[in-house]
Amino acid sequence: MVKQTILKALHRFGLFQFAKKLYWTTLSVCASHGVLSDLWYLFSGTFRREHRAVLVGRTKHKRGFNASKDDGAAYTLRRNTHRIEKGLIMRPRRDVFALDYIAETVRMYHSLANLSDSDSCHAETLAWSRDVLGEYFNCVDGAHPIIAKAKRVFEDSKHAPAKDDIQRRPYQRDLNKPIGITIDQLHDLAYRRRSCRWFLQQPVPRELIDRAIEIGTLAPSACNRQPFQFRIFDRAADAERIGKIPGGTAGFFENFPCVIVLVGELSAFPAERDRHIPYIDASLAAMGFQFALEVQGLSSCCINWPDIESREQAIEKAMDLSPEERVIMLIAVGYPDPDAMVPYSQKKPLSEIRSYFAN
Numbered sequence: 001m002v003k004q005t006i007l008k009a010l011h012r013f014g015l016f017q018f019a020k021k022l023y024w025t026t027l028s029v030c031a032s033h034g035v036l037s038d039l040w041y042l043f044s045g046t047f048r049r050e051h052r053a054v055l056v057g058r059t060k061h062k063r064g065f066n067a068s069k070d071d072g073a074a075y076t077l078r079r080n081t082h083r084i085e086k087g088l089i090m091r092p093r094r095d096v097f098a099l100d101y102i103a104e105t106v107r108m109y110h111s112l113a114n115l116s117d118s119d120s121c122h123a124e125t126l127a128w129s130r131d132v133l134g135e136y137f138n139c140v141d142g143a144h145p146i147i148a149k150a151k152r153v154f155e156d157s158k159h160a161p162a163k164d165d166i167q168r169r170p171y172q173r174d175l176n177k178p179i180g181i182t183i184d185q186l187h188d189l190a191y192r193r194r195s196c197r198w199f200l201q202q203p204v205p206r207e208l209i210d211r212a213i214e215i216g217t218l219a220p221s222a223c224n225r226q227p228f229q230f231r232i233f234d235r236a237a238d239a240e241r242i243g244k245i246p247g248g249t250a251g252f253f254e255n256f257p258c259v260i261v262l263v264g265e266l267s268a269f270p271a272e273r274d275r276h277i278p279y280i281d282a283s284l285a286a287m288g289f290q291f292a293l294e295v296q297g298l299s300s301c302c303i304n305w306p307d308i309e310s311r312e313q314a315i316e317k318a319m320d321l322s323p324e325e326r327v328i329m330l331i332a333v334g335y336p337d338p339d340a341m342v343p344y345s346q347k348k349p350l351s352e353i354r355s356y357f358a359n
């Protein structure tokens with residue numbers, strides 16, 4: 001509103017071109033140095049929401065260490081369990097490893113396990129950690145004082161009884177088992193998946209979405225944290241209400257039978273350096289998810305989430321998001337309308353997109 005008024009006034013007094021030139025000159029001066037860039041963004045405030053999200057995320061992460069309701073402990077446990085698995089598969093495996101984080105790991109395990117019942121939202125994480133930590137203490141030098149102390153904490157924990165006979169610890173893959181899919185079939189699937197914007201007006205079965213999400217969650221993620229959520233709006237009215245917020249859906253959001261919001265969780269991280277990970281991890285999961293939809297007869301369209309304050313406020317309110325929960329993208333899902341077209345969307349050729357480095 002303020003911006004519009006200023007623009008109108010500039011036009012009115014014939015100062016628009018001058019102001020535009022001044023803007024770009026100032027911007028290029030600020031771009032020339034880090035401190036000046038800081039000043040630019042201090043005044044523009046463009047990253048304000050993101051800054052706050054990172055700080056709130058870090059705070060919640062830290063608070064979670066005391067095993068409150070926040071997820072810091074579970075995320076740390078996932079990361080450390082992953083690191084221990086890497087130690088277990090190391091060649092040669094060392095008798096003593098993980099000394100700088102084993103105490104933290106068992107402390108997180110102990111407090112979460114003692115808090116939770118077997119149906120808790122962290123049950124799978126705890127089952128994985130239980131098996132990996134069990135294997136760790138079997139393999140390492142138990143006489144080492146740090147390891148001995150950690151083992152006592154682990155043994156003192158309230159382990160949930162195993163629900164199945166799956167051993168959640170490093171294993172050798174059966175590479176002789178055929179994958180059952182050829183490179184040509186994979187190509188056909190990738191080619192078949194196109195962004196679909198027109199859907200049949202029929203509900204999307206939840207079991208198909210759930211199956212696709214399970215496949216999406218098999219994607220790689222940094223330290224296996226998986227710091228994202230699929231939040232699903234599968235009533236047409238809700239899909240329309242949410243689907244229109246981003247803006248890149250004008251003209252077709254009315255026909256979405258289902259919209260999924262991928263939300264990244266900055267509470268998964270203790271430090272700023274990892275703030276991009278939710279975006280990377282969720283996007284990798286999104287691809288597997290979309291392929292899985294396609295083989296089940298469903299189609300999808302990713303929808304850009306632009307960092308525009310008014311839209312941020314709208315989706316925050318509509319979804320009751322906390323400050324550290326960042327929207328990564330939306331995905332419209334439905335049965336494709338067979339009469340609708342999709343853009344050709346020419347892909348870049350190999351020669352433009354890859355280069356090998358060789359002497």
Ligand SMILES: Cc1cc2nc3c(=O)[nH]c(=O)nc-3n(C[C@H](O)[C@H](O)[C@H](O)COP(=O)(O)O)c2cc1C
Nearest residue numbers: 193194195197247248249301302303304305329345
């Ligand atoms: C992160 C992301 C954001 C996108 N945002 C939109 C969007 O807002 N509106 C839209 O119609 N399509 C959107 N798309 C779809 C792209 O336009 C589409 O993927 C691209 O043109 C290539 O076409 P294809 O998916 O059919 O291969 C988005 C795709 C991605 C990956």
